[in-house]
Amino acid sequence: MKLLLTSGGVTNPSIHSALVELLGKPIAECHALVVPTAQWGHPMCGPASVRSLVAAEPDYRHFSGLGWASLGVLELTALPTIGAERWVPWVQKADVLLVDGGDATYLCHWMRESGLVDLMPSLPHTVWVGVSAGSMVMTPRIGEYFVEWPSAPDDRTLGVVDFSIFPHLDAFPTNTLGDAERWAASIGGPAYAIDEQTAIKVVDGSVQVVSEGQWTKFGPRPT
Numbered sequence: 001m002k003l004l005l006t007s008g009g010v011t012n013p014s015i016h017s018a019l020v021e022l023l024g025k026p027i028a029e030c031h032a033l034v035v036p037t038a039q040w041g042h043p044m045c046g047p048a049s050v051r052s053l054v055a056a057e058p059d060y061r062h063f064s065g066l067g068w069a070s071l072g073v074l075e076l077t078a079l080p081t082i083g084a085e086r087w088v089p090w091v092q093k094a095d096v097l098l099v100d101g102g103d104a105t106y107l108c109h110w111m112r113e114s115g116l117v118d119l120m121p122s123l124p125h126t127v128w129v130g131v132s133a134g135s136m137v138m139t140p141r142i143g144e145y146f147v148e149w150p151s152a153p154d155d156r157t158l159g160v161v162d163f164s165i166f167p168h169l170d171a172f173p174t175n176t177l178g179d180a181e182r183w184a185a186s187i188g189g190p191a192y193a194i195d196e197q198t199a200i201k202v203v204d205g206s207v208q209v210v211s212e213g214q215w216t217k218f219g220p221r222p223t
Contacts, residue, residue: 005135007167008196009062012212015199030095032068037076038133041106041149079114101132105152139164164191184218191218
């Protein structure tokens, strides 16, 4: 898959251009599936926020509301009960998966339980656009700082990329650069802190930061 890992979505022209480049055609010609699953694992999310996401309400104008040719919902918690013969073709036909935030460990759990992780290697042309936890789930670890799901065994996630992500830099009082530095020290490996105007594009192992805002890269902790 081709990855566009964001904190707040497609919030500026630079990220928009990166998305169109990954898609290979205009957004208005692309068919999207939105994945709300991570929201159910976070105490700040729930029915109202999921509704806003899937209805592409104004709060999601930078994500589900970008003007897709079609917008469907892929709820990962339902997939194990309906059989792969039904849902796999839905994913294969989509140009892009829009994976929203919430709790990344909960999302990771259901990506594995649903079988979506196993399908991903067969989707080299599909674009994954993550917001917050939807981006963090692709990393090796998110740090205990971001674990909100009580049943999470630890802070490990999928490890599709080899770096971790601290999202929403300076968007909240508890997401300052100082907070990010302490978080990075606990992670120990390569990591990025990114704000709402920043994305990380990953294609065939090549990593590029796309930003009109603020971001910081942290190296691995010395041994």
